[in-house]
Amino acid sequence: MPEKKSDIMDKIADANKSVVTGIDEKDIEHWITISILGRKYQVPAGLTIMQAMEFAGYRFIRSCGCRAGFCGACATVYRLEGDYRLRTAMACQTRVEDGMYLTQIPFTPAEKAKYDITKLTPGIEALLHNYPEILRCLGCNACTKACPQDIDVMEYIAAGKRGDVEKMAEISFDCIQCGLCAIRCPAELAQYNYAQLARRLYGRYGTPKPEHLKNRVKEIGQDKFKDDFDKLLSGNEDELRKMYTSRDIEKA
Numbered sequence: 001m002p003e004k005k006s007d008i009m010d011k012i013a014d015a016n017k018s019v020v021t022g023i024d025e026k027d028i029e030h031w032i033t034i035s036i037l038g039r040k041y042q043v044p045a046g047l048t049i050m051q052a053m054e055f056a057g058y059r060f061i062r063s064c065g066c067r068a069g070f071c072g073a074c075a076t077v078y079r080l081e082g083d084y085r086l087r088t089a090m091a092c093q094t095r096v097e098d099g100m101y102l103t104q105i106p107f108t109p110a111e112k113a114k115y116d117i118t119k120l121t122p123g124i125e126a127l128l129h130n131y132p133e134i135l136r137c138l139g140c141n142a143c144t145k146a147c148p149q150d151i152d153v154m155e156y157i158a159a160g161k162r163g164d165v166e167k168m169a170e171i172s173f174d175c176i177q178c179g180l181c182a183i184r185c186p187a188e189l190a191q192y193n194y195a196q197l198a199r200r201l202y203g204r205y206g207t208p209k210p211e212h213l214k215n216r217v218k219e220i221g222q223d224k225f226k227d228d229f230d231k232l233l234s235g236n237e238d239e240l241r242k243m244y245t246s247r248d249i250e251k252a
């Protein structure tokens with residue numbers, strides 16, 4: 001018996017489920033209206049901002065990385081209808097709301113110093129030499145309000161001004177370098193780059209070197225892994241893929 005037209009249509013609809021959002025229109029109960037770069041779209045409620053933008057037809061070639069809240073690539077600025085506040089979020093971690101006016105911040109062109117960490121001493125000199133502008137902080141707290149990781153950014157900047165790299169490293173530990181603090185700073189600081197320097201200084205000078213790391217570096221110096229490295233470097237893509245999928249995975 002020939003297949004019914006409705007069955008065929010169902011099959012086609014199923015095959016056309018959005019590749020990225022996994023949303024089937026017949027499963028959608030609520031629609032909301034959002035505005036992306038000034039244009040309005042109807043999207044299903046419950047999606048993340050990133051999924052909603054993809055549902056609306058945007059293809060991310062920037063402003064998207066891990067999709068899991070770690071890489072900091074999806075910095076987003078938005079406003080809600082009837083609210084004057086400019087809010088910030090990570091697009092992969094925040095759900096869309098009705099009346100959101102959205103835009104992506106693909107990159108924050110912030111100053112980043114070049115330094116040789118082995119030639120620095122942890123403390124105020126290292127911070128002021130590389131980032132003297134840190135002293136311009138006005139203590140307004142706009143950076144803390146902007147941080148999607150809920151980091152007390154103003155507090156780590158205050159620690160930096162005292163040269164307390166340990167405190168700075170500790171407070172900024174969850175920073176994902178999204179740049180949202182920097183775009184809101186009236187003193188035009190690049191907070192996250194200063195915090196990165198503090199974490200590097202603390203990591204190098206303030207924490208004990210683990211024994212297993214020392215041993216591994218020694219083994220590398222003794223060419224223990226040379227044959228394996230050579231094999232990796234000479235492999236073609238297919239061979240590398242095969243090695244990757246058949247590798248031993250450490251149990252959690």
Ligand code: SF4
Nearest residue numbers: 147175178179181192
């Ligand atoms: S401290 Fe700044 S760069 Fe780091 S996560 Fe918060 S807003 Fe993003």
Ligand code: SF4
Nearest residue numbers: 137138140141143185
């Ligand atoms: S936004 Fe800038 S000026 Fe204001 S507290 Fe943060 S670092 Fe200081």
Ligand code: FES
Nearest residue numbers: 065066067072092
């Ligand atoms: S895509 Fe990596 S944090 Fe959102």
